Amino acid sequence: MMATYTGHARLIVFAGVMALISAVVSMTLATTPDAAASAIILIQNATILTVSHGTIEHGSILIRDGKIAAVGQSIAKPQGAEVIDANGQYVMPGIIDCHSHIAVDGSVNEGSVSVSSMVNIADVLNPDDIDIYRDLAGGVTVANVLHGSANSIGGQTVVIKLRWGAPASRLPFEGALPGIKFALGENPKRSNFSIRGQEKRYPATRMGVEESIRAAFTEARDYKSKWDDYNKKTSAGEKNLIPPRRDLRLDPLVEVLEGKRYVHAHCYREDEILMLLRVAKEFGFKVRTLQHVLEGYKVADEIAASGAGASTFSDWWAYKVEAYDAIPYNAAIMTRRGVLVSINSDDAEEATHLNQEAAKSIRYGGLSREEALKMVTINPAIQLGIDKRVGSIDVGKDADLVIYNHDPLSAYAVVQMTLIDGRVYFDRTRDIAERVDREKEKKVLTEKEKKAAAEKKPEDKKSEDKKQNEKKPEDKPKPPQSGEGSAADSDRGAL
Amino acid sequence: MSCLRATVMFRDGLILATVFLFPSLLAAQQPTSKAETPKAYALVHAKIFTLAGAPIENGTLIIRDGKIAAVGGQVDVPQDAQLINAEGLQVYPGMFDPVTQMGLREIGAVSSTVDSTETGNYNPDVVALTAVSPSSEHIPVTRVAGITEVLAVPASGGMDSFGPSGVIGGQASAIYLAGWTVDDMQLKRSVAMVVNWPEIQTKTFDFATLQRKEKPYTEAKQEYDKQVTELTDWFERARHYAQAMGHAGPADYERDLKLEALVPVVRGQLPLLIFADRSREIRNAIEFCDKQNLKMILAGGSEAYKLKDLLRSRSIPVILRPMLTLPLYEDDPYDRLLSQPAELSAAGVKFAFGSFDNSFARRLGQNAANAVAYGLPYDEALKAVTLYPAQIFGLADQVGTLESGKIANVIVTNGDPLEITSDVRYLFIRGQLTPLDNRQKRLFEKYSARPKP
Numbered sequence: 029m030m031a032t033y034t035g036h037a038r039l040i041v042f043a044g045v046m047a048l049i050s051a052v053v054s055m056t057l058a059t060t061p062d063a064a065a066s067a068i069i070l071i072q073n074a075t076i077l078t079v080s081h082g083t084i085e086h087g088s089i090l091i092r093d094g095k096i097a098a099v100g101q102s103i104a105k106p107q108g109a110e111v112i113d114a115n116g117q118y119v120m121p122g123i124i125d126c127h128s129h130i131a132v133d134g135s136v137n138e139g140s141v142s143v144s145s146m147v148n149i150a151d152v153l154n155p156d157d158i159d160i161y162r163d164l165a166g167g168v169t170v171a172n173v174l175h176g177s178a179n180s181i182g183g184q185t186v187v188i189k190l191r192w193g194a195p196a197s198r199l200p201f202e203g204a205l206p207g208i209k210f211a212l213g214e215n216p217k218r219s220n221f222s223i224r225g226q227e228k229r230y231p232a233t234r235m236g237v238e239e240s241i242r243a244a245f246t247e248a249r250d251y252k253s254k255w256d257d258y259n260k261k262t263s264a265g266e267k268n269l270i271p272p273r274r275d276l277r278l279d280p281l282v283e284v285l286e287g288k289r290y291v292h293a294h295c296y297r298e299d300e301i302l303m304l305l306r307v308a309k310e311f312g313f314k315v316r317t318l319q320h321v322l323e324g325y326k327v328a329d330e331i332a333a334s335g336a337g338a339s340t341f342s343d344w345w346a347y348k349v350e351a352y353d354a355i356p357y358n359a360a361i362m363t364r365r366g367v368l369v370s371i372n373s374d375d376a377e378e379a380t381h382l383n384q385e386a387a388k389s390i391r392y393g394g395l396s397r398e399e400a401l402k403m404v405t406i407n408p409a410i411q412l413g414i415d416k417r418v419g420s421i422d423v424g425k426d427a428d429l430v431i432y433n434h435d436p437l438s439a440y441a442v443v444q445m446t447l448i449d450g451r452v453y454f455d456r457t458r459d460i461a462e463r464v465d466r467e468k469e470k471k472v473l474t475e476k477e478k479k480a481a482a483e484k485k486p487e488d489k490k491s492e493d494k495k496q497n498e499k500k501p502e503d504k505p506k507p508p509q510s511g512e513g514s515a516a517d518s519d520r521g522a523l
Numbered sequence: 524m525s526c527l528r529a530t531v532m533f534r535d536g537l538i539l540a541t542v543f544l545f546p547s548l549l550a551a552q553q554p555t556s557k558a559e560t561p562k563a564y565a566l567v568h569a570k571i572f573t574l575a576g577a578p579i580e581n582g583t584l585i586i587r588d589g590k591i592a593a594v595g596g597q598v599d600v601p602q603d604a605q606l607i608n609a610e611g612l613q614v615y616p617g618m619f620d621p622v623t624q625m626g627l628r629e630i631g632a633v634s635s636t637v638d639s640t641e642t643g644n645y646n647p648d649v650v651a652l653t654a655v656s657p658s659s660e661h662i663p664v665t666r667v668a669g670i671t672e673v674l675a676v677p678a679s680g681g682m683d684s685f686g687p688s689g690v691i692g693g694q695a696s697a698i699y700l701a702g703w704t705v706d707d708m709q710l711k712r713s714v715a716m717v718v719n720w721p722e723i724q725t726k727t728f729d730f731a732t733l734q735r736k737e738k739p740y741t742e743a744k745q746e747y748d749k750q751v752t753e754l755t756d757w758f759e760r761a762r763h764y765a766q767a768m769g770h771a772g773p774a775d776y777e778r779d780l781k782l783e784a785l786v787p788v789v790r791g792q793l794p795l796l797i798f799a800d801r802s803r804e805i806r807n808a809i810e811f812c813d814k815q816n817l818k819m820i821l822a823g824g825s826e827a828y829k830l831k832d833l834l835r836s837r838s839i840p841v842i843l844r845p846m847l848t849l850p851l852y853e854d855d856p857y858d859r860l861l862s863q864p865a866e867l868s869a870a871g872v873k874f875a876f877g878s879f880d881n882s883f884a885r886r887l888g889q890n891a892a893n894a895v896a897y898g899l900p901y902d903e904a905l906k907a908v909t910l911y912p913a914q915i916f917g918l919a920d921q922v923g924t925l926e927s928g929k930i931a932n933v934i935v936t937n938g939d940p941l942e943i944t945s946d947v948r949y950l951f952i953r954g955q956l957t958p959l960d961n962r963q964k965r966l967f968e969k970y971s972a973r974p975k976p
Contacts, residue, residue, distance in 0.1 A: 439892030
């Protein structure tokens with residue numbers, strides 16, 4: 029995608045070769061956090077950026093059973109508490125990335141149809157994706173894992189906690205409302221790519237994008253009224269009624285109409301933003317977040333009036349025509365006009381420094397430090413409807429915290445520790461200490477593989493080569509990371 | 524005007540509105556015309572980081588006729604100089620981004636705005652400067668970040684370009700990020716010959732069909748060998764051509780523009796800028812240059828740390844891709860690229876940072892700061908975006924430090940220029956006070972002023 033930067037496109041294609049070895053190696057990492065769990069943790073001597081009630085110098089945070097039990101100047105150490113001395117360090121709430129594609133097995137796009145609401149990202153979560161760990165190491169604790177942007181109405185989406193080492197079933201954020209991806213503009217109309225020999229898919233214009241959304245919701249509304257009618261009659265005691273035929277494509281849209289599923293809409297241009305807000309009004313649903321929304325600054329008042337949140341990039345621009353009017357002041361203008369704004373990543377690498385990305389709105393647009401910090405903590409929490417649980421350092425909230433060695437609104441800050449539910453999931457000191465062992469283990473495995481290959485009789489060699497080649501397609505596809513393959517998945521990518 | 528030209532293609536309506544609202548700003552797009560330019564500038568009461576010695580507190584910097592005339596603690600201010608009180612501000616040499624596609628690519632997804640990579644594998648005679656558009660909106664956006672000069676590098680990839688392609692990509696040009704014409708912008712027309720080192724690729728991705736493709740190792744190796752043989756052949760022929768050119772008598776050879784372009788390379792006058800990231804390719808490239816007796820600069824260098832001793836012993840400098848990039852391999856340490864600069868620095872390898880892009884060029888300082896966060900000494904990081912790229916490309920007699928006689932590419936900031944939240948307050952390119960205005964700022968001002976509907 030995402031990685032954008034030259035060269036990696038061609039480099040990453042080799043990564044699969046190491047997949048077997050690394051899978052074993054990463055197992056070590058995957059299992060350790062559980063062992064480090066402790067019921068009571070006291071973080072001491074930290075500069076605490078609470079987000080909700082200012083900064084506490086030399087403060088303490090008490091964590092009990094995964095929740096924040098106390099925050100303040102000085103907290104007595106309870107018996108049996110594990111102490112984390114954060115002297116000279118900064119603690120802030122775990123970063124919430126409102127637009128992520130990590131932990132997805134394979135492509136994030138079911139791009140064959142213009143409405144793919146029947147598919148669900150939650151069904152293909154991959155807890156072994158190394159990007160979960162990398163983003164943890166960048167202070168991210170919660171990610172809104174979205175379907176791609178190939179469709180006017182895309183697949184269903186899921187909010188996860190980055191519980192590295194836990195099975196897929198434990199990744200989803202308990203109680204978080206599920207979402208659905210919408211997309212407007214160049215990506216759903218497939219402007220920037222076509223497959224040779226393949227017929228062009230509808231829609232191919234912004235007119236068609238609107239039409240396909242209206243058509244789908246017209247169907248969904250009829251479908252809903254059939255069910256409402258059926259349910260009404262059944263509860264009134266009518267018997268032997270035949271229920272309406274279930275439609276997996278329309279079910280999630282009915283949930284949208286009922287306010288049980290959030291709409292996260294990828295968009296760029298001012299006109300298409302207003303278009304979606306009009307359609308939503310017509311059908312009586314709310315757009316929860318406008319994603320990217322790079323021209324949001326042009327229609328900030330309208331967005332604010334609609335109640336939609338905006339989740340945008342810090343400073344990406346010019347990768348396609350609809351991103352040519354993108355400005356790094358976008359977040360600031362929208363904030364000033366009353367829009368709830370978050371800064372997102374759309375990219376596993378970008379997610380590792382969202383704290384820095386948020387800080388850019390201080391320079392570009394003059395937001396305050398507090399406003400900048402909110403854009404990667406409490407604002408995305410509100411946008412995802414999880415702000416009662418996360419997004420600030422307050423008593424009763426989940427102990428999802430990041431510890432930095434320096435002011436996090438700076439390019440010089442390095443994450444030292446990331447906690448989720450009061451458990452240390454990333455510890456830089458431990459990561460560095462374990463590198464020697466991981467390197468050793470990798471060496472042993474590589475040697476073993478070499479030896480096994482050498483022991484093969486020469487005449488077997490050829491067939492063995494062939495076998496390996498046959499095996500390669502089974503390698504786990506890389507998560508969206510480079511120009512290879514994943515470019516097709518990126519919202520940013522020209523594809 | 525630049526913003527007119529680039530914008531009109533896409534959004535006629537908008538640009539009319541912009542002209543109407545901000546007529547005066549449009550004129551500020553380019554450096555002020557010579558008629559209005561003062562003869563000299565004097566930056567006074569500044570903290571000056573010359574990068575050629577200790578910082579000067581309460582210093583003075585005199586700029587005259589495009590050059591730095593004087594810098595120091597006790598410097599007389601000429602009478603005709605325009606005075607700029609820089610009290611509380613800091614002065615640095617402008618930053619130098621050594622790998623960009625500046626002026627060669629406007630919008631990644633729109634091929635008609637892209638001139639960064641020629642078709643075909645061997646294009647030694649194409650020169651970046653030929654296609655640099657002085658009106659590119661990327662230029663004023665980038666210089667606001669404190670970058671005053673860059674290399675425009677052909678065939679060097681960049682965002683959404685699907686990576687570099689071709690083997691000999693053409694010649695990189697050093698340009699100033701200001702100028703009415705491309706001639707104004709020229710710092711040096713040809714500073715390096717671009718080579719994308721071939722790779723043994725068993726897995727590729729076909730963007731036409733969006734399919735992954737596999738091929739057996741032996742086949743991939745054959746293709747690799749073939750490309751290296753071809754590359755060898757190009758330099759052998761260029762050497763013969765150089766010999767023929769060297770004869771004093773009448774030319775008894777057919778003129779060949781491609782071989783002619785390679786002559787400065789085989790004569791050791793023009794370095795190769797070789798793009799390679801994995802250690803195998805880097806090693807092969809070094810061996811190749813050894814054998815061919817060619818001067819090499821490595822670009823990319825994701826695994827340069829594996830060959831740090833070799834790079835140091837051969838004095839091969841590296842232009843590192845942004846640290847803000849994921850590691851190559853799943854089992855690499857998560858901070859592999861972030862900690863590499865510190866490791867290379869400790870090993871004595873010379874390197875500079877590059878953005879390898881246009882729209883992300885403004886992250887150059889941010890990348891350098893991240894390298895500091897992971898152990899690189901601060902002074903080295905600052906030099907790796909100023910002096911070192913200048914040295915690596917043989918331009919240090921002109922740019923890279925604040926010393927008298929050098930070209931006055933100067934930035935005045937309100938803080939550490941590598942820090943995200945710092946702002947550039949004044950910027951000089953070739954001694955001209957250059958506007959910090961750009962299309963993005965104009966859009967900001969325009970829509971900030973939008974009345975409530």
